[in-house]
Amino acid sequence: xxxxxxxxxxxxxxxxxxxxxxxxxxxxxxxxxxxxxxxxxxxxxxxxxxxxxxxxxxxxxxxxxxxxxxxxxxxxxxxxxxxxxxxxxxxxxxxxxxxxxxxxxxxxxxxxxxxxxxxxxxxxxxxxxxxxxxxxxxxxxxxxxxxxxxxxxxxx
Amino acid sequence: xxxxxxxxxxxxxxxxxxxxxxxxxxxxxxxxxxxxxxxxxxxxxxxxxxxxxxxxxxxxxxxxxxxxxxxxxxxxxxxxxxxxxxxxxxxxxxxxxxxxxxxxxxxxxxxxxxxxxxxxxxxxxxxxxxxxxxxxxxxxxxxxxxxxxxxxxxxx
DNA sequence: GTATAAAGTTCCTTTATAGAACTATTGGTC
DNA sequence: GACCAATAGTTCTATAAAGGAACTTTATAC
Numbered sequence: 001x002x003x004x005x006x007x008x009x010x011x012x013x014x015x016x017x018x019x020x021x022x023x024x025x026x027x028x029x030x031x032x033x034x035x036x037x038x039x040x041x042x043x044x045x046x047x048x049x050x051x052x053x054x055x056x057x058x059x060x061x062x063x064x065x066x067x068x069x070x071x072x073x074x075x076x077x078x079x080x081x082x083x084x085x086x087x088x089x090x091x092x093x094x095x096x097x098x099x100x101x102x103x104x105x106x107x108x109x110x111x112x113x114x115x116x117x118x119x120x121x122x123x124x125x126x127x128x129x130x131x132x133x134x135x136x137x138x139x140x141x142x143x144x145x146x147x148x149x150x151x152x153x154x155x156x
Numbered sequence: 157x158x159x160x161x162x163x164x165x166x167x168x169x170x171x172x173x174x175x176x177x178x179x180x181x182x183x184x185x186x187x188x189x190x191x192x193x194x195x196x197x198x199x200x201x202x203x204x205x206x207x208x209x210x211x212x213x214x215x216x217x218x219x220x221x222x223x224x225x226x227x228x229x230x231x232x233x234x235x236x237x238x239x240x241x242x243x244x245x246x247x248x249x250x251x252x253x254x255x256x257x258x259x260x261x262x263x264x265x266x267x268x269x270x271x272x273x274x275x276x277x278x279x280x281x282x283x284x285x286x287x288x289x290x291x292x293x294x295x296x297x298x299x300x301x302x303x304x305x306x307x308x309x310x311x312x
Numbered sequence: 313g314t315a316t317a318a319a320g321t322t323c324c325t326t327t328a329t330a331g332a333a334c335t336a337t338t339g340g341t342c
Numbered sequence: 343g344a345c346c347a348a349t350a351g352t353t354c355t356a357t358a359a360a361g362g363a364a365c366t367t368t369a370t371a372c
Contacts, residue, residue, distance in 0.1 A: 006179075007260060010264075010267045011183075011186070011256075011267050011268075012252070012253045012254075012255075012256025012257050012260065012261075012266070012267055012268070013182055013183060013186040013249065013252055013253055013256060014183060014256075015256045015260035016252045016253070016255055016256040016260060017179065017182050017183060017252075018260075019260070020252075021177070021178065021179055021182060022177065022178070022179070023162075023173065023177055023178070023329085026169055026173050026177060027167075027169060027170060027173060030167070030169040033294060033299075034299060038349080038350085039349070039350050039351070040348085040349060040350070043350095048330095049329070049330055049331065049332090050331095050332095050350085050351070050352085051329085051330085051331090051351090051352075051353085052328090052329065052330080053351095054350085054351060054352080055328095064259075074337085074338060074339090075336080075337040075338045075339090075348095075349075075350085076337085077337095077349060077350065078350080082294075085259050087293070087294045087295075088255060088258065088259060089255055090283075090293060090294035090297075091251040091254070091255070091281070091283040092248065092251040092252055092255055093169065094251075094283055094292070094297075095247040095248040095250075095251045095283070096168070096169055096172045096173075096176075096248055097168045097169055097172070098168075098247070099168075099172055099244060099245055099247070099248055100167075100168025100169060100170075100171045100172040101168050102244060103220075103241050103244060104163060104168065104171035104172060104174075104175070105168075105304070106304065107304075108166075108303055108304035109302055109303030109304040110168070110302035110303060110304050111166045111167050111168055111301075111302055111304045111305050111306075112167075112168070112299050112300065112301060112302050112305065113299070113300045113301070113302040114297050114298070114299060114300075115297070115298040115299075115300055116285045116287060116288065116290075116292060116296055116297065117295075117296050117297070117298060118285075118288065118290060118296060119285060119287055119288035119290070121285070121287035121288065122287075122300075123285045123286045123287045123288075123292070124286040125247070125283045125284070125285075125286070125292065126283070126284045126285070126286050126289075127246075127247040127250055127251070127281045127282070127283060127284075128281070128282045128283075128284050129272045129274075129275060129277070129279045129281075129282070130279045130280040130281070130282050131272060131275055131277035131278075131279045132272065132274065132275035132277065132279075133282075133289075134272075134274060134275070136250070136272060136279075136281065137243070137246060138189060138238075138243045138246035139243075139273075140272060140273050140274060141246075141250075141270050141271070141272065141273070142270070142271040142273060143189075143190060143268050143269070143270060143271075144268065144269045144270075144271055144278075145267075145268060145269070146265055146266035146267055146268050146269040147264055147265030147266060148261070148262065148263075148264035148265040148266050148267045149267050149268065150267075178359095179360080180360095194318080194319085195318070195319050195320070196317085196318060196319070199319095204361095205360075205361055205362065205363090206319085206320065206321085206362095207320090207321075207322085207360085207361085207362090208359090208360065208361080209320090210319085210320060210321080211359095211360095228318095230368080230369065230370090231317095231318075231319090231367080231368040231369050231370090232368085233318060233319065233368095234319080
C-alpha cells in the first residue's frame with residue numbers, strides 16, 4: 001500500500017490516515033482549533049519548516065478540512081480556517097488529547113483543560129453509543145462488514 | 157521540533173502523535189482491534205514492508221500500547237496483543253472511523269459497521285461531556301491552560 | 313535432504329523531512 | 343527614492359525515513 005493511494009482504500013481508518021496520518025497534520029489542526037489561522041503563526045508555534053507547512057496546508061485544503069480565505073488586499077494575504085469537515089475532526093482531537101492526558105502525562109499535569117460551555121464544568125470526552133446513550137469501550141463493540149466491505153475477511 | 161522529541165512536548169496531542177502519528181501505526185492498531193496478532197498476518201493485510209512492520213511493532217511495544225507475548229515454544233514465536241493502554245485508544249479509532257465514514261466515504265457505503273453488545277444496535281460513536289452527559293461539539297468547548305501548560309499563550 | 317512455516321534482518325533505491333536562504337508584494341521611514 | 347519590516351510563501355541541499363526484494367533462523371513434515 002502506497003501513501004498516495006491510501007484515500008482509495010476500502011477502510012475508513014486508512015482514508016482518514018490519508019488526511020491526518022503524518023507527523024504534522026494533527027498538530028496543525030490542534031492549532032486551528034485554538035484559533036490559529038496564519039502561516040507565520042503556525043510556523044512559529046509548531047517549529048515546522050516553512051516548506052512542509054506550505055505542503056500540509058495545501059493538503060488539508062485539498063481534502064476540504066481547511067479553506068484558504070483572503071483576510072486583506074494589497075498585498076493579498078490568506079488565512080486558513082476550519083471547514084465543517086474540519087470542525088467534525090473535533091471528536092478525534094478530543095480523544096487524542098484525552099488519551100495523551102491519561103497515558104503520556106508527566107509530573108506538572110495536564111497541559112490543557114476543557115470546559116463545556118453548556119454546563120460550565122471542566123470535562124473529559126466520553127464516547128457513547130448513538131442508540132442507547134451508554135458509554136462504549138473496546139470490549140463492548142462487535143465489528144461487522146458493511147455495504148462497502150471487501151468480499152472476505154479483510155474488513156476494517 | 158524533531159520527531160524523536162515529540163513525546164516530551166508539553167501538549168497531549170504532540171505526545172499522542174509521537175505514538176500514532178505516522179502512516180502505519182493507526183492501521184496496525186485497527187488490525188489489533190480486529191484481533192490480528194501475528195507478524196505475517198499484519199504484513200499480508202496491510203501490505204507494509206516487513207522492515208517497517210518490525211520497527212512499528214517495536215515502537216508500539218516500547219510505548220506500552222502492545223505487548224509481545226509468546227504463543228508457542230520450539231520454535232519460540234511471539235504475537236502482539238493490545239495492553240489496557242492500547243485498548244484505551246479505542247475512542248480514537250472510533251472517532252477516526254466515524255469521520256472517515258462521514259467525510260471520506262464513497263459509493264458502496266461503509267466498509268465496516270459497529271454493533272453495541274449491550275443494546276444490540278448498530279451505532280455511531282458520540283462524544284459527550286463527562287460531567288453533564290450531553291453531546292459535545294467543537295463550538296461547545298473552551299480550552300484553558302492546565303497545570304502542565306507553558307507560561308504563556310502556547311497552550312495545546 | 314527438501315520443503316514449508318513464522319518471524320524477523322539486511323541491503324539498496326526512492327521519497328520525505330530538516331534547515332537555511334531567497335523571492336514577492338506592499339507600507340512605512342529616513 | 344533607498345532601505346527596512348511584515349507576511350506568505352518557494353528553492354536548494356543534506357539527512358532521515360520508507361519502499362522493495364532477498365536472505366536468515368528455528369523447527370516440523372515428508
